[in-house]
Amino acid sequence: MRKSWIAMALGAALVFGAVGLDALAQGDGLELDADAAAAQAEEATQDQMSFGRIVTNSGFLGVVLWIGLGVCSVAGFALVVDSFITIREKKIVPEALVSKVREAMEQGDVMKALQHCEEDPGPLSNILSAGFSNVQEGYDVIQEAVGVAADLESERLLQRITYLNVVANLAPMMGLLGTVQGMIFAFATLGTQQAGAMQQSLLALNIAQALYTTAGGLVAAVPALGFFYYFRNRATKIILSMEGLTLDLIKVLRDVEVVAE
Numbered sequence: 001m002r003k004s005w006i007a008m009a010l011g012a013a014l015v016f017g018a019v020g021l022d023a024l025a026q027g028d029g030l031e032l033d034a035d036a037a038a039a040q041a042e043e044a045t046q047d048q049m050s051f052g053r054i055v056t057n058s059g060f061l062g063v064v065l066w067i068g069l070g071v072c073s074v075a076g077f078a079l080v081v082d083s084f085i086t087i088r089e090k091k092i093v094p095e096a097l098v099s100k101v102r103e104a105m106e107q108g109d110v111m112k113a114l115q116h117c118e119e120d121p122g123p124l125s126n127i128l129s130a131g132f133s134n135v136q137e138g139y140d141v142i143q144e145a146v147g148v149a150a151d152l153e154s155e156r157l158l159q160r161i162t163y164l165n166v167v168a169n170l171a172p173m174m175g176l177l178g179t180v181q182g183m184i185f186a187f188a189t190l191g192t193q194q195a196g197a198m199q200q201s202l203l204a205l206n207i208a209q210a211l212y213t214t215a216g217g218l219v220a221a222v223p224a225l226g227f228f229y230y231f232r233n234r235a236t237k238i239i240l241s242m243e244g245l246t247l248d249l250i251k252v253l254r255d256v257e258v259v260a261e
Helices: 002-048 051-056 059-086 095-106 110-119 123-132 139-192 197-254
Strands: none
Touching: 059 139, 059 197, 095 110, 095 123, 095 197, 110 123, 123 139, 123 197, 139 197
16 A cells, blocks of 8 residues: 555656646747747848848839939049049149240240140140230230130039039938938828837838938038038139239230241
């Protein structure tokens, strides 16, 4: 009898132990499933916020706007590089040309000075050529021709810089249009989705995607605007220097004689 009670006690202990282990295993499994679900949700959120998904989820108009912002960024970079190369005083007012023209003018040889300008084309040579070509018409005509040529060369020089201002004004407008589109999507989600965690998630996602276009527009516009003012002031300084040098070189044409070759 005693042995039977011992056997029954051992059997009950084994049964309860098995049940406890099974419950513990189920509890660990639930915890692991919860962690896996949380990790999967976080990964999905990160995937939704990747740049590629932001562009593709913004609709046809959003994709077009992102392409436009990319074009503005590339154009702005190219214009900045071009301005660094072309808007230089040594390139616009070559010292070698100035020395040759000054030497020819000191000798009173206008045709030789004109030949030097034709051999080294550029803004300064175009202005001087306009004056030297009208030397027989008198000093007043020379001054008028030089003034017109200087205005034309200044407009050509500043026209290249103006495109930077176009980029600086166009990029934020495109970003703002993308933001308006994103806000429309956000309010559409607010009106069509039932209140809950899903609605809040979609609403926040739409607003984030909307603000990305504004950020993209500002990233393209801010450097373009800064370089526009920098190169405009730089070009204005060079133009004023070039006009003063031109007046200094042609002042001797008041009483110079043309030397035929």
